[in-house]
Amino acid sequence: MGDELTLLTPRDVDRLLRWPRGRALKAARQGTLPAITLPGGDVRFDMDDLLRVLKSRRPEGGDGHD
Numbered sequence: 001m002g003d004e005l006t007l008l009t010p011r012d013v014d015r016l017l018r019w020p021r022g023r024a025l026k027a028a029r030q031g032t033l034p035a036i037t038l039p040g041g042d043v044r045f046d047m048d049d050l051l052r053v054l055k056s057r058r059p060e061g062g063d064g065h066d
Contacts, residue, residue: 006047
């Protein structure tokens with residue numbers, strides 16, 4: 001077993017993060033969310049990259065639980 005990519009569609013990311021439809025794709029186009037553009041032009045997001053970005057944006061010292 002090696003490193004396996006888990007690719008998500010923009011709609012998957014919107015649902016996962018409870019974002020309005022289209023926000024993940026907009027973030028990818030703005031360069032604020034890392035994305036992979038496939039040869040046909042479709043956009044996908046690597047789950048590991050997404051998790052790293054979300055962790056880096058998390059407030060220091062908090063895990064979201066009080």
